Amino acid sequence: MHPMTPAPFLVRSRRPVRADTVNLTLEPVEGACPPFLPGQFTMIYARGVGEIPISISGRTRAGGYLQTIRAVGAVSRALCRTRRGDLVGVRGPYGTAWDVPAASGMDVVVAAGGLGLAALRPVVQELVRHRARYGRISLIVGTRAPMTLLYPRELDRWARAGVDVQVTVDHPDHEWKGPIGLVTKLIERIVFEPRRTAGFVCGPEVMMRAAAGELVRRGVAASRITLSLERNMKCGVGRCGHCQLGPLLLCLDGPVVSYERAARLMAVPEL
Amino acid sequence: MDVVVLESLDPLIEELRSAGYTVVGPTVQDRAVRMAEISSAADLPAGVGDVQDPGSYRLTSGADGMLFGYAASPDSAKRFTQPPRQTLVRMRDGAFEEVDEGAPRVALLGVRACDLAAIAVQDRVFAGSRHPDPAYRRRREALFLIAVNCAVPGGTCFCVSMGTGPKATAGFDLAVTELDAPHRFLVETGSERGGEIVARVPHRRAASEDVHAADEVSRMAAVRMGRQVDTDGIQHWLPAAHDSPRWTDVASRCLSCTNCTMVCPTCFCSTVEDVTDLTGQVTERSERWDSCFTLDFSEVSGTHARGSGLARYRQWLTHKFATWYDQFGTSGCVGCGRCITWCPTGIDVTEELACIR
Ligand SMILES: Cc1cc2nc3c(=O)[nH]c(=O)nc-3n(C[C@H](O)[C@H](O)[C@H](O)COP(=O)(O)OP(=O)(O)OC[C@H]3O[C@@H](n4cnc5c(N)ncnc54)[C@H](O)[C@@H]3O)c2cc1C
Ligand code: SF4
Ligand code: SF4
Ligand code: FES
Numbered sequence: 202m203h204p205m206t207p208a209p210f211l212v213r214s215r216r217p218v219r220a221d222t223v224n225l226t227l228e229p230v231e232g233a234c235p236p237f238l239p240g241q242f243t244m245i246y247a248r249g250v251g252e253i254p255i256s257i258s259g260r261t262r263a264g265g266y267l268q269t270i271r272a273v274g275a276v277s278r279a280l281c282r283t284r285r286g287d288l289v290g291v292r293g294p295y296g297t298a299w300d301v302p303a304a305s306g307m308d309v310v311v312a313a314g315g316l317g318l319a320a321l322r323p324v325v326q327e328l329v330r331h332r333a334r335y336g337r338i339s340l341i342v343g344t345r346a347p348m349t350l351l352y353p354r355e356l357d358r359w360a361r362a363g364v365d366v367q368v369t370v371d372h373p374d375h376e377w378k379g380p381i382g383l384v385t386k387l388i389e390r391i392v393f394e395p396r397r398t399a400g401f402v403c404g405p406e407v408m409m410r411a412a413a414g415e416l417v418r419r420g421v422a423a424s425r426i427t428l429s430l431e432r433n434m435k436c437g438v439g440r441c442g443h444c445q446l447g448p449l450l451l452c453l454d455g456p457v458v459s460y461e462r463a464a465r466l467m468a469v470p471e472l
Numbered sequence: 473m474d475v476v477v478l479e480s481l482d483p484l485i486e487e488l489r490s491a492g493y494t495v496v497g498p499t500v501q502d503r504a505v506r507m508a509e510i511s512s513a514a515d516l517p518a519g520v521g522d523v524q525d526p527g528s529y530r531l532t533s534g535a536d537g538m539l540f541g542y543a544a545s546p547d548s549a550k551r552f553t554q555p556p557r558q559t560l561v562r563m564r565d566g567a568f569e570e571v572d573e574g575a576p577r578v579a580l581l582g583v584r585a586c587d588l589a590a591i592a593v594q595d596r597v598f599a600g601s602r603h604p605d606p607a608y609r610r611r612r613e614a615l616f617l618i619a620v621n622c623a624v625p626g627g628t629c630f631c632v633s634m635g636t637g638p639k640a641t642a643g644f645d646l647a648v649t650e651l652d653a654p655h656r657f658l659v660e661t662g663s664e665r666g667g668e669i670v671a672r673v674p675h676r677r678a679a680s681e682d683v684h685a686a687d688e689v690s691r692m693a694a695v696r697m698g699r700q701v702d703t704d705g706i707q708h709w710l711p712a713a714h715d716s717p718r719w720t721d722v723a724s725r726c727l728s729c730t731n732c733t734m735v736c737p738t739c740f741c742s743t744v745e746d747v748t749d750l751t752g753q754v755t756e757r758s759e760r761w762d763s764c765f766t767l768d769f770s771e772v773s774g775t776h777a778r779g780s781g782l783a784r785y786r787q788w789l790t791h792k793f794a795t796w797y798d799q800f801g802t803s804g805c806v807g808c809g810r811c812i813t814w815c816p817t818g819i820d821v822t823e824e825l826a827c828i829r
Contacts, residue, residue, distance in 0.1 A: 202570065202606075203560065203570055203605065203606060203607060204603035204604070204605060205560045205561070205744070205757075205759065206560065206561055206568060206570045207561065207568055208568075209566070209567065209568055246757075248563055248746075248755055249563075249746050249748045249755045250746060251744070251746060252744065273773070273774065274774075288566050290561075290568060405773070431772055431773065432770070432772055432777060433769065433770055433771050433772045433777070435742070435743050435744050435762075436742075436744070438601070438602070438603035439597075439601050439602065439603060439799075440597065440598060440601065440603070440605065440740065440742065441741060441742050441743065441744070441759075441762070442740060442741030442742070442762070442764065443741070443743070443762075443769060443770070445764075445787070445791065445795070446777075447711060447790075447795055448711070448795040448798030448799065449798075449799075450799055453602060469714050469715075470783075471777065471778050471779060471780060471782075471783035472714070472777075472778075472783075472787075
């Protein structure tokens with residue numbers, strides 16, 4: 202089969218999670234969903250409109266993909282507007298993954314900015330599933346406003362399962378009693394043993410640089426911090442050239458990249 | 473390798489045609505050498521030469537009766553290995569149909585050593601990838617490649633620096649060196665099917681004078697190379713020079729017109745477009761050539777990763793000469809000089825690299 206040919210998938214459910222974002226569950230018309238690892242993405246195709254990379258946020262009980270999509274442009278808007286039973290195209294899963302088991306025996310800091318939590322959800326699920334293997338687990342979530350928080354019920358569940366969940370917002374409403382401001386502020390405060398800590402970071406590039414930078418400042422090795430980088434992607438399979446970041450083709454060599462490698466590349470403006 | 477001499481190319485062209493190949497070779501069109509279908513050697517540009525300089529291309533009269541007395545033309549083999557637009561998928565009635573545009577049996581006559589190297593680069597991108605493209609492989613297998621060893625390199629060529637020419641050493645079915653006094657063609661065989669074709673046309677075994685004359689053609693071409701690049705350590709020093717002041721200078725001359733990427737035989741970047749017919753029933757997805765010089769190439773999250781012309785030129789040059797190694801284990805430049813000739817403002821990669829270093 203040609204690497205650009207999508208497989209037909211059906212939208213099994215569609216649930217709006219905030220004003221501009223929906224959770225879709227997708228199942229193949231035939232056969233089973235290929236397995237995926239935390240951090241991997243699929244190329245989802247909206248008929249007649251186009252195809253975009255979307256992280257896999259989880260697997261449904263029926264074996265489908267859960268994908269959280271924010272409407273920002275033509276394709277994401279079309280996908281957010283799909284209805285139960287609609288046909289979409291899916292290719293993948295593609296890209297590198299977060300190596301969660303490698304953090305066994307260590308403290309773990311997961312830092313998510315905005316939609317970054319959609320990509321990190323399988324990481325947290327994996328940590329919770331094998332809670333005993335890890336030391337302290339902190340999940341820091343930065344979001345625009347309390348209303349835009351993704352997966353609020355799961356955050357509660359993870360907290361009960363032994364994850365230190367902390368949420369900070371940019372624009373509080375009058376009911377908000379939690380922290381306000383940057384994710385880095387919370388990283389300053391949480392407790393972990395830097396020499397044996399792994400960091401998983403995803404969000405807007407400025408947020409990732411700040412969060413990873415703060416972890417390094419507190420003594421975490423850059424090689425133990427991994428980020429998910431975003432670039433324009435037209436193919437996901439190393440043939441369109443759009444996803445380059447210096448030497449990397451982020452659809453193959455990323456999106457998950459160690460901060461050790463990414464820091465130098467992100468430091469060059471407009472690379 | 474068998475080496476033979478042909479008195480004329482006509483029987484070869486005839487034999488390829490009867491073997492079912494469309495023979496495509498250099499012709500003169502629009503005051504340039506362009507690759508087009510030919511039916512006999514009479515269609516080839518006899519006595520034509522060229523003068524190529526930064527931002528300039530002119531046909532001149534070349535050596536009398538010689539058929540290949542010019543350098544790289546604006547057309548490369550890329551059009552045949554990676555069509556400028558190809559339909560990938562057709563959708564109707566809720567099904568995705570993979571579209572096979574077929575693999576035309578084309579015999580390309582007049583492929584230069586740099587172009588063979590460029591095809592080898594594209595092979596790594598499309599066939600040697602973790603996600604190999606079966607349509608590319610079929611097109612490549614259907615392409616019969618007849619190399620021509622350059623006698624007169626262009627003013628913008630630097631294949632010697634890139635280690636790709638001027639003599640074709642691999643990757644061809646047949647390789648021709650045009651000799652004069654008397655006019656004849658030394659033909660080397662590079663594949664089994666090449667050998668089978670040659671066996672069916674009138675030929676004689678090459679004598680040592682023929683072989684020496686051909687060696688002399690390639691030796692003189694190497695000596696007369698228009699330009700050069702010092703590639704020593706380029707994979708390391710070029711990315712490290714991301715803040716060189718020269719980028720600002722070259723960006724002030726670059727129009728972001730995309731010409732260099734369109735003529736480059738290795739540039740493979742593409743984008744995908746959807747077209748739905750008027751009835752709304754059938755949608756086709758096609759892939760077409762794209763260029764890293766366009767603004768929307770790097771669009772992400774409502775901004776552009778490379779918003780400035782400086783960043784786009786730097787991306788292109790650094791990719792060609794350095795980061796290509798990281799991604800594909802080879803240089804992305806084969807030294808054909810096309811980007812220099814066809815840049816409307818005459819930007820010369822060899823000069824830019826010398827200044828950046
Ligand atoms: C590995 C990876 C994983 C991702 N995971 C997710 C995920 O889980 N969920 C998710 O929602 N997103 C995810 N994304 C981001 C998602 O792919 C993009 O939001 C999507 O590609 C946008 O495509 P679009 O066609 O909807 O918008 P586009 O039309 O491409 O527009 C994107 C943005 O650019 C602006 N824009 C559009 N056209 C122009 C123009 N001509 N000039 C200037 N600006 C313009 C739009 O207003 C919009 O803000 C991921 C991206 C990557 C690389
Ligand atoms: S970069 Fe220029 S000289 Fe090098 S292969 Fe491309 S067009 Fe030819
Ligand atoms: S380098 Fe020359 S050919 Fe290439 S985009 Fe700039 S102006 Fe156009
Ligand atoms: S998305 Fe096309 S090369 Fe990476």
